[in-house]
Structure formats: C-alpha cells, structure tokens
Amino acid sequence: MTLPSATLVAQSALSGLFIGGLYGLMGLGLGLSWGLLHVINLAHFALAFLAAYLCYQLASVGGMDPFATLALIVPLCFAFGVALQWLLSRFDLSPLNSLLATFGLTAIVEAGIQGVWTADFRKLETPYAALHWQVGTLYVPAAELVTLAAAVGLSFAVYAAMRFTDLGRALRALAEDAPIASAFGIDARRHALVLSGVCGALAGIAGVCLALSFTLTPSQMYAWIGVVFATVMLGGLGSPLGPLAAGIVIGVSEALTSAFVSPSWAPIVSFTLLIALLLARPGRA
Amino acid sequence: MGARVYVAIVVAALALAALPWLRLPAFYASLLYLVLHWAVLATSWNILSGYSGYISFGHGAFYGTGVYATAVLAGTFDVPFLWTLPVAALAAAILGLALGAVVFRVRSVRGEAFALVTLAVTFVVATIVANTPIDGGPGVYLSSVPVPSLAPTVPGTFYLLALALATASVLAARAIADAKLGLGLFAIHDDEDAAEVMGVPTYRYKLAAFGIGCALAGAAGGVHALFVSYVTTAGTFNVTLPLTVILMCVLGGTRHWAGPMIGAAVITLLLYATTAADHAIVGKALTGAILVAAVLFMPHGILGRRRDTPAMRVAGASNVAAPSPLAEPSFAAPSPRASGAPLLALRGVTKSFKGVRALDGVDLDVREGEIVGVIGPNGSGKSTLINVVSGHFAADGGRIQFRGDDIAHRTPHRIARAGIARTYQVPRPFAGLSVADNVTLPAMFGAAGLDRADATAAAQEWLAFTGLAARARLRPGALNLHETKFLELARALASAPRLLMLDEVLSGLAPPEIDGAVALIERIRAQGTTIVLVEHVMRVVTALSDRVIVLDQGRVLAQGPAAAVMARDDVARAYFGAAGA
Numbered sequence: 088m089t090l091p092s093a094t095l096v097a098q099s100a101l102s103g104l105f106i107g108g109l110y111g112l113m114g115l116g117l118g119l120s121w122g123l124l125h126v127i128n129l130a131h132f133a134l135a136f137l138a139a140y141l142c143y144q145l146a147s148v149g150g151m152d153p154f155a156t157l158a159l160i161v162p163l164c165f166a167f168g169v170a171l172q173w174l175l176s177r178f179d180l181s182p183l184n185s186l187l188a189t190f191g192l193t194a195i196v197e198a199g200i201q202g203v204w205t206a207d208f209r210k211l212e213t214p215y216a217a218l219h220w221q222v223g224t225l226y227v228p229a230a231e232l233v234t235l236a237a238a239v240g241l242s243f244a245v246y247a248a249m250r251f252t253d254l255g256r257a258l259r260a261l262a263e264d265a266p267i268a269s270a271f272g273i274d275a276r277r278h279a280l281v282l283s284g285v286c287g288a289l290a291g292i293a294g295v296c297l298a299l300s301f302t303l304t305p306s307q308m309y310a311w312i313g314v315v316f317a318t319v320m321l322g323g324l325g326s327p328l329g330p331l332a333a334g335i336v337i338g339v340s341e342a343l344t345s346a347f348v349s350p351s352w353a354p355i356v357s358f359t360l361l362i363a364l365l366l367a368r369p370g371r372a
Numbered sequence: 373m374g375a376r377v378y379v380a381i382v383v384a385a386l387a388l389a390a391l392p393w394l395r396l397p398a399f400y401a402s403l404l405y406l407v408l409h410w411a412v413l414a415t416s417w418n419i420l421s422g423y424s425g426y427i428s429f430g431h432g433a434f435y436g437t438g439v440y441a442t443a444v445l446a447g448t449f450d451v452p453f454l455w456t457l458p459v460a461a462l463a464a465a466i467l468g469l470a471l472g473a474v475v476f477r478v479r480s481v482r483g484e485a486f487a488l489v490t491l492a493v494t495f496v497v498a499t500i501v502a503n504t505p506i507d508g509g510p511g512v513y514l515s516s517v518p519v520p521s522l523a524p525t526v527p528g529t530f531y532l533l534a535l536a537l538a539t540a541s542v543l544a545a546r547a548i549a550d551a552k553l554g555l556g557l558f559a560i561h562d563d564e565d566a567a568e569v570m571g572v573p574t575y576r577y578k579l580a581a582f583g584i585g586c587a588l589a590g591a592a593g594g595v596h597a598l599f600v601s602y603v604t605t606a607g608t609f610n611v612t613l614p615l616t617v618i619l620m621c622v623l624g625g626t627r628h629w630a631g632p633m634i635g636a637a638v639i640t641l642l643l644y645a646t647t648a649a650d651h652a653i654v655g656k657a658l659t660g661a662i663l664v665a666a667v668l669f670m671p672h673g674i675l676g677r678r679r680d681t682p683a684m685r686v687a688g689a690s691n692v693a694a695p696s697p698l699a700e701p702s703f704a705a706p707s708p709r710a711s712g713a714p715l716l717a718l719r720g721v722t723k724s725f726k727g728v729r730a731l732d733g734v735d736l737d738v739r740e741g742e743i744v745g746v747i748g749p750n751g752s753g754k755s756t757l758i759n760v761v762s763g764h765f766a767a768d769g770g771r772i773q774f775r776g777d778d779i780a781h782r783t784p785h786r787i788a789r790a791g792i793a794r795t796y797q798v799p800r801p802f803a804g805l806s807v808a809d810n811v812t813l814p815a816m817f818g819a820a821g822l823d824r825a826d827a828t829a830a831a832q833e834w835l836a837f838t839g840l841a842a843r844a845r846l847r848p849g850a851l852n853l854h855e856t857k858f859l860e861l862a863r864a865l866a867s868a869p870r871l872l873m874l875d876e877v878l879s880g881l882a883p884p885e886i887d888g889a890v891a892l893i894e895r896i897r898a899q900g901t902t903i904v905l906v907e908h909v910m911r912v913v914t915a916l917s918d919r920v921i922v923l924d925q926g927r928v929l930a931q932g933p934a935a936a937v938m939a940r941d942d943v944a945r946a947y948f949g950a951a952g953a
Binding site (some may be wrong): 121126146174178179181182183184187188189192193194195197198199201202301309312313317320324330331349351352354355358359361362366 | 427480483485489493494495497500612617618622630662663664671847
C-alpha cells in the first residue's frame, strides 16, 4: 500500500466534509421526528427523493433556477409532513410500528416516482454543476459547498429555535413528558403537526441538495437509510447539532478510508464506529 | 391439547411433501418454494425479535452468512450441496451467538439501539465479504453445482428442502412458545428488568433464541444460494430483506408461532400476483398501502391476540366478579419460625449515582422470621437498598450475604433463585401476559422452581390468597391500582421466597384497602417468610414491624423497636428538619 499524497488526503477530507454535511442534513429532520415525536419516519427518505425529482423536473424541463424551486418544494414538503403527522397521530403507534407504516409509505412514493420518471437514471444539468473554485491545490465544487452551508445553517437555525423560541421550548417539554406539558397548557397536537411539517421541509431542502450533486434513481433512496440512521443515532435523537457533527465524522472517515485503503472498504469505518459507540454508551438504567 | 398441534404440523408437512410427485408445473413449485423460504426467514426472525421484542435489522447478515457459506463451500471447494447446509446454519449461529454474547451484556443496547447495531453488523459483514476472497466483488456463480435429486424435478427439490426447513422452524417456534423459554422471552418483551429480578436468566434466554433463529436463517440462506445460483453482496445484504421479514411478522402477528408463516404467505403471494405481470409499479404501491393499513388498523397482526382467552379480550372487564374468599395456599414458603439466625447481612454497602451517595456504608442484619420496617425521608436510600439487594443495581462496594453466601456480585435471576423476592413501588406487571401467567412465571423461575403444571396450580392458589382469583384470565391492564398492587404481592409470593422485600406496597391505597393489605402481610409472616418492609404509612410500620431501621442520607441512623426509635431526636430531625428551622 502506498501512501496517498497530501493533496489527495486533503481533497478526500474535503469531499468527506461535503458528503457528511448532506448526511447531517438528511439526518436532521429524521432525528427530530424520532427524538421529539417518537416517529421513526422512513418516508423522510422518500420525501427527500420526491423533492429531488421535483427539483429535477422544474429545473430541467421547466427551466427554473434550481434554487427557485425551493419556493415550491418547501411548502409542499411542509404540507406532506403535516399530513403525515395528522394521519399517524390518529393511531397509537409504537416507534417500531411508525417505522413500518412509513416504510409502506416509502414504497408507495417510490412506486409513484418510478411511474412518473421511470427507473432510469436522471441527472439535473444546471450551470451550478460546473461551477467551482480552486483553493490552492483543492477543488471546491459550488453545489456541494452550498449543501454544506445549508446543513450548517439549518442545524444552527433549528438549535436556536429550540432554545430561544416558545415553540422550541414547548417541543422540548413535550418530548420530555407530554402529559405534564399538556397539563401546563401546551397544545401537543398542534406542535407535533408543526414539527412534522418542519421535518418535511428539511427533507425537501435535503432533496434539492441531493438533486444538485447526485444522479437520481428511485431505488437509490434505500441506499441512504443505513448511513443516515447511523448519523442520527451517533448524533443523538432529537439533537439539532448532533447529526451534523456525526455526519461529518462519518463522511470524513469514509472518504479517508477510500483514499488510504479502497472505496469498497469505506462502509466498514462508519458502521464499526457506530457499533463501538452504541456498546460503549453509558446505560440508561 | 398441545400435542395435537405438533401432530397437525407434521401431518400437514408430510401431505405437502407429496406435491412434487403430482407433477406441478415448475413455476408453481418455485412459487411455493418462495413462500416457504420467506416463512423460514420470518419465523426464525420472530423467535428472538417477535417473542422478546429485540427487533433485529440484521437478519440479512445471518441469512447472508448462510448464503456465502454454501456458495464458497459448494462453488469453490466442491463440497456436496447438502453437506454445506449444516455448515451454513452453524456459521450463521456462531455469528449470532458471538454478536449476542457482546450486545446482550450491555444494558443500554435495547430497542432502537439493538436494531441499529444489528443493521450496522449487516453492512460490516457485507463489506468484509465483498473485499475478501469470499466474494471479492463480482459475485459467486453456482451454476455448475449439481442439485441433488430429492424430487422428480429441480424446483421440486428446492421446494422439499424449504418445506423441511419451514416445518423445523414452525415446530421450533411453537415448542419455544410452549416452553419455559417462551414464557421468559414474552416477559423480557414486556419488562426485561422485572423478568430478570423474578428469576428469568434473560441473557442466556436471549442468546438461545438468537442462536436458534440465526441457525434457521443461515440454513435458508444456504438453500437459496443454490436456488438463485448467482449470489452478490448487494443482493444478499440489504435493508429490504429485514424490512420485508418484519413486515411479514407484524402482519401475521409477532406473539403467535404461526403469525410469521401466515404473513410470509400473504406477502409473497401478493408480491408475486402484482409483480409477475406488467403492473410491477402498481404492485409495489399496493404492497406499501397494505403495510400502512395493516400497521395502522391491525397493530397486533392477523393472529395477534389469538392465544388470548375470550375473557382477556374484554378490555374493561374489571368488575366482572367479586374477589373470591381468601384461601390458604399449600405452596407456602419454607417456614422456620423466627430462629434469630441472620438471613441477610449487609456490611459497608455503598452505591452512588453520578456522585450522589444513595447508600453510604450501610450495615444491617435481617434475622430469619422477622419483619423489619425500613423508614426514612424521601431520598434516604430505601428503594436503592432494595434495588441493590435484589441485584437490580450492582453495589459499588461492601458485602451482601444471604444465608451465608456472598450475593453482591450475582446476577438478579440467581439472587431470585436463592430465595429473595421483591415488589416494585410502581407495579411492573407483564402487560402482555394474563394475570395468571404473571404469577405462574415467578413460581417457575424463582426459588420455588416448579414445573409449568405445578406453577399454574400454585399461581391459582396465590391469586386466591390475594383475592384475585376472579381476575386470573384478564390482562393486568384491566386491574385497578389496589388489585395491581396485590398482583405484585402475589408474584413475589409465588416464587416461595425466604426473604420478601416490599417497596411501599401500600402507597396510593385507600384506608380500607390498607387494612386488607396489612392483614395479608400478617398472614404472609404467619407462614414464616422473612419480610423487609419499606413503608411511609407509619401506623402500618408500627403495627407490623418487629424492628425498625431508619435510613438517612444513605446511612443507618437508628434501629430498634418502632416506638423507641421514633422517640429519638435525631430521627425526628431527619424527618421533620432541624427543630426551630
């Protein structure tokens, strides 16, 4: 094994940082819904892909600027999130059953995407795709930088909202002890609807970022589940900043393994790390 | 009546084994093979995950281990195919046992954490397989491996192999559900800590269930490797396999041995009916919609509540009959009357939680046959004392001797078997078991160690003793607080303990109910059981206790006869704060 050059290592770390940002962005909404609403929402991935395809459609075929599509996609995804919570809250679901129900939903959305856009690969062609900067010897693609910026910005925005707004405080109180929080006059139902809407909107933004840098095919949504679950668990359920940090740790470690060993060994790092952390976690007796 | 089910399963399997000789079109044999293949995967997953609630997302890893064991042995080393199947089962079982031996020791790896660890293991195994000569990346071809001719046709042979495995799986699932192992697993599902404290060897039981399930999945993988004749890591280790298996089990019902089999048949046929023609997309959407509907409207599955008695299905049947008269049980605890020999001795026992010293060097003795009242202000360490003696928490330091043996480092189930039983301040009944089974369990697993028939009889007597006989067939959720507290007592008594530790059994009860409970405790003592009574209701402590121990800030502040102890100034200060403050 020959050691890769410093430039290659730095470039790998950078691309790991970018993909890690996307892991964090995908994990942000998933973790909030899991930690605060106790809904393990697999449909989060389906919604992100639906948003990615909508972005592709509006930008490639409709000729819109990819970023302008957010104005349509975000409200739509927000509504999807609200509707999902409205449906699920009518039933007393365990977290596992919420995972299964949303798996079913994911299959429906996947079938829908396949019906409209077929299973062929789709790639959004935009002026942004070629846009990049050269920083020293490093290549910095604009689309991925935007993704990272969105992930960081949204994570901190959610963090600030959770800490400093009444909505955020109410949500944290509800997650801690819903009956007591309700007794103090917090409308649990309405807050859950809003939060689920926010998670949906976050999935929508993640989907647009996905469309900017990745080639799309419907079944690809399942490939994200493992690593994003790892991100969320590592970062802490319901934590606003945890998924971002965990996503970057996983992304960079994967990228470095790819550079030093081989891309095919990359998954083992994040998942071994995850197993080790889960086993070493202090018991919640 | 139990035996008839096993006979029926075997007869049905033998009848189905005749099918290949009816010369069905190959296509039907293959479809039936797939139904049985998924039935094996779902049933084997359910033995640990459905029964005990440890939801595994790693079934693909164990199935895949079997796939590659056969692929490598038969494909590369020319081992006859049938000989590779036991190896496939063994390899999967070893992987499962190795994983379980680590994971089941860690108390925090439950629920989602367990699901995630098993999912992660799938990807780790997949990465190793893809990067080593086991696969190497391009996949393994098995087209040159000869298929043994067990039946007139090749699909018939695969059908017979899957039928044999499915029969074995279903028999194992039913036998486990009927056995002590099954009762223990159901209890783990509802409340693992309480199960362990009642004598269920939770670690060994989880490991056993995992090992059996993994072995069956591995064997199914071995057969499937040759069935598909070309295996790849991407096709073998993925998220869709465990999700499909979970879907089948939830649809069929995870508490029932036949649930996964039925779920597997429904889903496989449905997928086939919709994907075979041109409407693959419609089929996928339809499957998704059925899953959503099944989970929302049938969360317990098709067979979910089939094993309940009709009475158990009546949700609000709390006031069906008056409590039966109290009866004296014949399965009473061994009764050496107050002999004065020390039964339990604590020396310098300490326990801290994040720096707070809950127990700070506790020395105390409990003598055979006495009732010791433990009192003290909130946070003085009373409940921690019970938790440490019962093994729920391990003591940080000091010695705990029970009948002369050091039990400080024993697991809770071994402490229970040695003869210590406890109740929980907030009752923790097993919500999925009937009231009768809630009491049968400690009679089987505790110090009494009865077999199922004797334990069932003993449970009836203890339920009569506590006035709950009319409630035996209900679920604990249908009981009121007073009855739930008595159920907690009946469970502790059914284990025939030498030492019974009662953690505020009277809190929350109305005065007449308290009088009933006091009478009950006196009757328990009359049988010779030694009792440690943690209690806030002072008149009860005074009336029942031979001796009172006062805890304050994790230390023994005073001990002696109730009246003398309560007259002391330092005790009054601990309770009511400094005089004049």
